[in-house]
Amino acid sequence: MNSQTSDTIHTDLTIIGSGMTGMAAALFAVNRGISTTLIGQHSAMNFASGLMDLMGVHPSGREWDDPWKALDQVRKDLPDHPLAKVGNPDIENAMGEILGFLNDQALPYHRAAHKNVNVITSVGTVKKTYTVSETMWNGVVALEKKSPTLLVDLDGMKLFSARQIASSLKERWPDLRHQTIEFPGAETLEELHPEHVARSLDLSANRVKLANRIKPFIKDAAYIGFPALLGMYRSREAVAELEQLLERPVFEIPTPPVSVPGIRLQETFISGLGKNPLFRTLSTMVTRVKTGAGFTITTGGSNTPATIRSKAVLLATGRFLGKGLVASRQGIQESLLDLPVMQPETREEWHREDLFSPQGHPVNRAGIRTDKSFRPLGRASEEPVKNLYVAGSILAGSDWMRMKCGSAVAIATAFAAIKAIEKANK
Amino acid sequence: MLKTENTCLKTKMHVLIKPKASVIILATLIFFYGGTVETDVLIIGGGATGTGIARDLALRGITSLLVEKGDINAGASGGNHGLLHSGARYVANDGESARECMEEGKILKQTAPHCIDDCGGLFVAVRGDDENYVGDFPGFCARSGLSATPVSIEQALEAEPLLSKKIIAAFGVRDGAIDPFMLSLENIAHAKALGSKLLCHTEVVSFEKDNHCITRVWLENVHTRQRFSVEARQVINAAGAWAGKVDALAGAATEIIYSMGTLLVTQSRMTEGVINRLRPPSNADILVPGGTVSILGTTSMRVDDPDLIKPTVAETDLIVSQGAQMIPSLETTRYIRAYSGVRPLVSQGKGDDRAVSRGFVLLDHQDTGLDNFATITGGKLTTFRLMAEKTADLVGARLGNTTPCKTRTEPLPSTLEGKWTEPGIAPRAWMQKPAGKTDRILCECEMISESTVDTIADELEKNGQAPDLLNIGKRSRLGKGPCQGAFCSTRVMAHMYNNGRLSGPDGVDELKAFLSERWKGQQPIFWGDQLIQAELTEAMHCGLFDLELETPNPDKPEHNEQTDEAKGDSHE
Structure with a gap:
């Protein structure tokens, strides 16, 4: 990692926001020789589930098996959707570059060639997604074949009941059994925290003890499923060893936050990017962005204030949870540069009466509008800011939660924005 | 006017289930066999009034079956501030309500202290409020026999630091906060302990009448749509805002005005005591602590149907901006919920719905020729006990029971249910x-x-x-x-x-x-x-x-x- 002691940091690109979009953009940038400073604190990436969605559901409610066909249809029907601005080849290239990087960093993800896959969730629903952490892949296969499978949960883990999953899915998957195991060494603990379990399973000795407790319950099971906590930094190794000990394929099931696969992803990005001398990260908050000939960015918060001089800025600050957008009674604002936000005319229209309304809530399609190169559209009277780009969930027009396209919006728009930055600076 | 000898005392023998059977057995038998249930008194409506009547009757030795189409306090009893009124809000134009509130407040603080936060309250005027009203207020209070202690601005700000620095007058009153859910759950728990029964999610669908009597009431489980009937010697309509609809089923015309009020819940408790705006009753002029939160409201909007109400964005904005005049941080605090309730007001002429008496109405239905039917509606949470007492007096007399009301002095037991x-x-x-x-x-x-x-x-x-x-x-x-x-x-x-x-x-x-x-x-x-x-x-x-x-x-x-x-x- 690049460390500079002078007061002012000079960089080609500053990425504001350390979530999936910011991390992906940083990877694309340094891979293209662009010196990059990533600034962000408290990203929502540790909420990531270990699944990556491409495109799953059309606003009409139709569910797609082929995400690429879904993208074609979205381009036709929803020209304002951010992914309508990126072609399928670029989306494929972007996904490929990210998955290649994760593979190199020993956090591989797995996908089917041209179709969405089904995974079971911790509340016993079946979710369609595009790519899953390799540690979850056997679950996709077991579900497809409805193989006899044992689901294991750990006594004291409050957000995950194997019995709930097995019972909820009984009709769909009759050969699903469940067993609660006391985690070795945690017998006296009242509560079990997923992160602690995950870290302890980075050690081989603990895997052996856990496997010994499970063995008597395997019986006819051809697969064994666990909550997603099989190792923190050595999850691939943990799963492989458990498979060897249990003599069965093993898989993880995504859990609600705190999500161990999300933490793995975040740590992997930071450590992998950190090996590149073009990359620098500041775990702090941006307090001010001054435009003019280049950008002057001031950071603050709890850390020592720093000043960054940057040729280009990519805003990847996310939505409300990421604090890129701020909602008051009067309306929605962009938090850093006061960029114009496309939004419903009145607050009455933000949400529908029914939380689960199939049409989704209009507020989730509010956001920043951009041109085809992901430069924000200014107000009518203003000159657009040069070398300013926006990517990720802050963009207008995508309801990622309902269309199941969150990862693709993050990764593909980051890719397109970095390509535009590369081109503009040549 | 009241007849103690009543032709309706004779009940027919269609009894499949003894009234002593537990509710579960009752529900199960109804489910499998349909059939008829017999009870002395059928109470329709499980709000503060209905549950209060069930307890009052039970203390007089009269058991009842209470049916409620939703859950306990699903109507106005749940959709209010949880304010135990000192009465000061009504001193200007409804002296009787003011006195009733004062009396009832005292009784409830004695008999149900576990349901009450005796936090006290302030009436405050801010710059721009009508100073004539401020000047008249102590006199109005005195006229109704209420205590209103002048408090200096400094004292008020010390007691309630979040109050606006722009307050121009403050008076201390004996307001309190009451937990309406605990209250109703405890009332029905006590009634059940004394032999009465409760069926939630059970709706009245029709009445059978014969010879000046309601002979049979048909009920339906709102989930299963299973129907069954009840033969009761006396029927009490305590359906609150729905009282008009229930009366109509019995052929009685009772015109209810539906006045919707919306309230907001803050994430944390803003004040120690109740804060009232010292002005004629208007929007968002009361803030009531509710344990760890505060409740701000309300509005008053006439609606056509008590089943079709919901808080709106416009009301929310109005409540926040009006409330912030008393407590500026209400503009920036986090709100965790909005809800609406419908005040059932019995039509008695024209004018602002707030000007309609907040007193209650007990109808004995003699004029519609029904000898075993009574309707109690209107009123407010603070006076629920009095409403129950008056209703139980009427129904007790009709049943020939002369035991006097005991709820004025008998403590409300504290059980686990509430x-x-x-x-x-x-x-x-x-x-x-x-x-x-x-x-x-x-x-x-x-x-x-x-x-x-x-x-x-x-x-x-x-x-x-x-x-x-x-x-x-x-x-x-x-x-x-x-x-x-x-x-x-x-x-x-x-x-x-x-x-x-x-x-x-x-x-x-x-x-x-x-x-x-x-x-x-x-x-x-x-x-x-x-x-x-x-x-x-x-x-x-x-x-x-x-x-x-x-x-x-x-x-x-x-x-x-x-x-x-x-x-x-x-x-x-």
């Missing part, structure tokens, strides 16, 4: 668990543990009600903290599956029903932090779990509880 709605009870129970005993916290916002959830579920089952998330939520603070149920709902589901109370695919429907219920009270307050929480909830339950794509289980009867869903509950 206690979990109180903030702080669940954490205290958890702290007191024996060392070494496992009892995990399931709701981290409100510190509700596994054993608390189990206790509430047991009580629900004992009462013949489903121990599901929605019902547990109504009897505790589950889902009422900052996370609004996003996390605790999944933890409680997992726990319910693990202990075998739940099995099969119904959990997803339950989860959706619970989250939908929490959502309904929040739409108008989605901005700032609350919108961030909403985004997280949706990311988790739609983004990850795909709950919006799950179709309801067709084998399960549809959950269709308009009344509960539309109004939410005040008890935050």
Whole structure:
């Protein structure tokens, strides 16, 4: 990692926001020789589930098996959707570059060639997604074949009941059994925290003890499923060893936050990017962005204030949870540069009466509008800011939660924005 | 006018079930056989009044069956401030209500102290308010015999630091906060202990009449649509805002004005005591502490149908901006819920609905030629006991029972049934668990543990009600903290599956029903932090779990509880 002691940091690109979009953009940038400073604190990436969605559901409610066909249809029907601005080849290239990087960093993800896959969730629903952490892949296969499978949960883990999953899915998957195991060494603990379990399973000795407790319950099971906590930094190794000990394929099931696969992803990005001398990260908050000939960015918060001089800025600050957008009674604002936000005319229209309304809530399609190169559209009277780009969930027009396209919006728009930055600076 | 000898005392012998059977057996028999239930008194409506009547009658030795189409306090009894009025609000134009409130407040503080936070209150005027009203106020209070102590601006600001620096006058009054859910749950619990019965989710569909009597009342379970009938010697309509609809079924014309009021719940308690705006009653001029939160309201808007009410964005904005004139930080604080209630006002002429007397009306229906029917409506939470007393006096006399009312002095017993709605009870129970005993916290916002959830579920089952998330939520603070149920709902589901109370695919429907219920009270307050929480909830339950794509289980009867869903509950 690049460390500079002078007061002012000079960089080609500053990425504001350390979530999936910011991390992906940083990877694309340094891979293209662009010196990059990533600034962000408290990203929502540790909420990531270990699944990556491409495109799953059309606003009409139709569910797609082929995400690429879904993208074609979205381009036709929803020209304002951010992914309508990126072609399928670029989306494929972007996904490929990210998955290649994760593979190199020993956090591989797995996908089917041209179709969405089904995974079971911790509340016993079946979710369609595009790519899953390799540690979850056997679950996709077991579900497809409805193989006899044992689901294991750990006594004291409050957000995950194997019995709930097995019972909820009984009709769909009759050969699903469940067993609660006391985690070795945690017998006296009242509560079990997923992160602690995950870290302890980075050690081989603990895997052996856990496997010994499970063995008597395997019986006819051809697969064994666990909550997603099989190792923190050595999850691939943990799963492989458990498979060897249990003599069965093993898989993880995504859990609600705190999500161990999300933490793995975040740590992997930071450590992998950190090996590149073009990359620098500041775990702090941006307090001010001054435009003019280049950008002057001031950071603050709890850390020592720093000043960054940057040729280009990519805003990847996310939505409300990421604090890129701020909602008051009067309306929605962009938090850093006061960029114009496309939004419903009145607050009455933000949400529908029914939380689960199939049409989704209009507020989730509010956001920043951009041109085809992901430069924000200014107000009518203003000159657009040069070398300013926006990517990720802050963009207008995508309801990622309902269309199941969150990862693709993050990764593909980051890719397109970095390509535009590369081109503009040549 | 009142006849003690009543032709309706003769009941026919269509008895399949003895009144002493437990509610569960009762419900089961009704379910399998249909049939007829016999009772001395049938009470329609499970709000503060209906449950109060059940207790009052039971203390006189008269048992009753109370039927409620939603759940306890589903109407105005749940949709209010939880204010125990000193009466000062009514001194200017309704002296009788003022005196009634004062009297009843004193009685309730004596007999039901566990339901009351005797926090006191202030009336404050801010710059720009009508100074004539401010000047007249002490005289108005004196006229009704109320205590109103002048308080200096400095003293007021010291007692309530969040008050506006622009206040120009302040008076101390004997307001209090009352937990309406605990109150009704305790009243019905006491009535049940004395032999009365409760059936929730049971709606009146028709009356059979013969010879100046209601001979039979047909009822329907709102979930199963199973019908059965009740033969009662006396029938009491305590349906509140729905009293007109019930009277119409019996052929009596009672015109009810529906005045909707909306209230907002803040995330934390803003003041020690009740804060009232010292001006003629208007929008958003009362802030009442409710345990760990405060409740701000209300508005007054006439609506056509008590079943079709919901808080709006416009009302919310009005309440926040008006409330902020008294307490400026109400503009910036986080709100966790909005809800509406309907005041049932009995039509007595024209004018602002607030000017209509807030007194209650007891109709004996002699004029419509029904000798065993009474309707009690109007009034307010503070005077529920008096309303129950007057009704029980009438019905007791008709039944030839001369035992006088006991609720003026008899303490309301404190049972387990009401206690979990109180903030702080669940954490205290958890702290007191024996060392070494496992009892995990399931709701981290409100510190509700596994054993608390189990206790509430047991009580629900004992009462013949489903121990599901929605019902547990109504009897505790589950889902009422900052996370609004996003996390605790999944933890409680997992726990319910693990202990075998739940099995099969119904959990997803339950989860959706619970989250939908929490959502309904929040739409108008989605901005700032609350919108961030909403985004997280949706990311988790739609983004990850795909709950919006799950179709309801067709084998399960549809959950269709308009009344509960539309109004939410005040008890935050």
